[in-house]
Amino acid sequence: MTAGTLYGVGLGPGDPDLMTVKAYRLISGAQVVAYPAPDDGESFARSIAAAIIPPSAREIPIVVPMRVERFPAQAVYTRAAEEIGEVLASGTDVVALCEGDPFFYGSFMYLFERLSQRFPCEIVPGVTSLTACAARLARPLTARNDVLTVIPGPLPDEEITARIEAAGAIAIMKVGRHLPRLRRLIEGLGLIDHAGYVERATLPAEKAMPLADVTEAAAPYFSMILIYKGDEAWMLPPQSSS
Amino acid sequence: MTAGTLYGVGLGPGDPDLMTVKAYRLISGAQVVAYPAPDDGESFARSIAAAIIPPSAREIPIVVPMRVERFPAQAVYTRAAEEIGEVLASGTDVVALCEGDPFFYGSFMYLFERLSQRFPCEIVPGVTSLTACAARLARPLTARNDVLTVIPGPLPDEEITARIEAAGAIAIMKVGRHLPRLRRLIEGLGLIDHAGYVERATLPAEKAMPLADVTEAAAPYFSMILIYKGDEAWMLPPQSSS
Structure with a gap:
């Protein structure tokens, strides 16, 4: 079986119209989306893409404590990477939603460093x-x-x-x-x-x-x-x- | 009469799919587009947007010598700003196509500094x-x-x-x-x-x-x-x- 691809998708700064066409297409067609979320409120990344996440899509929120001092919550990312890895291993793509650009001060790197050696990974840059x-x-x-x-x-x-x-x-x-x-x-x-x-x-x-x-x-x-x-x-x- | 707006639109790095949704919409609906072009070849900015520039749109190429030493060609931008200014004054918007992001090492600033005090101007950031x-x-x-x-x-x-x-x-x-x-x-x-x-x-x-x-x-x-x-x-x- 062919493994699924992990897409790290930049969403831009906040206005959904500043998403790229590629991000728009990937999210609209996603079967599984993952995104960072605070432990006490809405995920900013998810909110940017909310209007185009298919209702049928499986959502994997990565709940991280928002206090800067404790970030990154390594254990949280390790657990999320396991869950996402199972989806990828089953042949399904995962679209990871990233505020701004995935590689510009982004938390996506915590998934990337755990998964990119084992699965195909594509980064879709975004407006920073x-x-x-x-x-x-x-x-x-x-x-x-x-x-x-x-x-x-x-x-x-x-x-x-x-x-x-x-x-x-x-x-x-x-x-x-x-x-x-x-x-x-x-x-x-x-x-x-x-x-x-x-x-x-x-x-x-x-x-x-x-x-x-x-x-x-x-x-x-x-x-x-x-x-x-x-x-x-x-x-x-x-x-x-x- | 209400003046037209000058849009400085970032096109991203080259893949047309990395244009923002907003750029896509503005270009698809443009009556007038302007873009930098070399004196001996195709405009890179225009090539990124080529598939979505309406055939009916008026095009204003800004032909600048590509030799770095002589850049910017101030006279060329002054003349282009006059032409674009006339369009804006007539109430029509102008979409200026910019590789990458208009304000990240972009030549758009030469238009911006000539026109933004006289006309409404909106910058649409792009993937750098x-x-x-x-x-x-x-x-x-x-x-x-x-x-x-x-x-x-x-x-x-x-x-x-x-x-x-x-x-x-x-x-x-x-x-x-x-x-x-x-x-x-x-x-x-x-x-x-x-x-x-x-x-x-x-x-x-x-x-x-x-x-x-x-x-x-x-x-x-x-x-x-x-x-x-x-x-x-x-x-x-x-x-x-x-």
Whole structure:
């Protein structure tokens, strides 16, 4: 018997219309879908694809504690990989739903590292939050020979400062509770007027604004700061976009 | 009269199935499309969307000399912006086709900076070559709290070396004729076995392989080197993927 294929499918940043045509087709035709889910609420990945998951599809939620400190929950992924592996071994494909892109800070790698040596695996890239946030701020992310550095917000002050100083274009991911600290660092570097803030990009609850206008003490996990040191014409305020 | 909207539409890395649903819909319904084109061949952007551009659509090719040194051809974009501006002023939308993502090292910014202050402008983000290449190498690009640095290949040796040394995950764009030099630098850093090479990602002529196996003296413009210093399990050879 031919084993099924594990598809790691990027869903894009949140707006279902930003799914790729390939993702749309794979999910619409899926017999089995798997996705990460928090232990106390809705799966973000599933919510992006909800309208096109066939009602008959078997769903395998991978319930992981959402506290960053304990992530990844290795045992949870090992168990999920066993369940998914049984489906694949029976000859059925599994479509793993991934927010953004499967290989860009994604939890899909925990399935991938457990299953890709044993089963055919295909990665379907997706639109990342990186370019979605730039689009929503209506500011180019990078141009010409810019160096872009992507920095996780939880890193320590000194490292974040050094990396901002060294690059022309900067994206800080996973802002969350680090928002006031990051804002202070960026202000200290004299770059506050070069920084934009986006949370929940492309979703109905989206916020996109100059970082200087952000007053909240904390941001959701899905939030980002973009800094561009170059061209004044690209600076804030952002253009309006529909 | 209401002005038309300028849509900057990301087409993804090359496979038309990696267009977003939104891009697909906008292009299929377009009355006017614009795209960059070389002075001696087919437009890559147009080729990605070719099957869905309505035969009745007016096409505005922006013919730019492809020699990197002379890019951007400011006069060409100024003239194109005038032509597109007239269409927008007449109340008709214009769909600008962009390889990858419009704001990720894209030439769309030359239209954007000329038109976005005068007309409504919406950016539709696309799948970048960055995650498409990671998908085709079947290796995660970044995970956990990795810092990712994206480096244009034309930068000088010292800068490239310093930036590779400073990051955990590295993407080198625009490899082209810099391939032998970049390979030498990466070898010198002892990272050759951590590096993957991709050209024409997701297209029929794609090549994706360990950098150590690349023997060519030059690469096409659309080529990339990915380096990941971490997890041995993610190292080469890449998994097969269909």
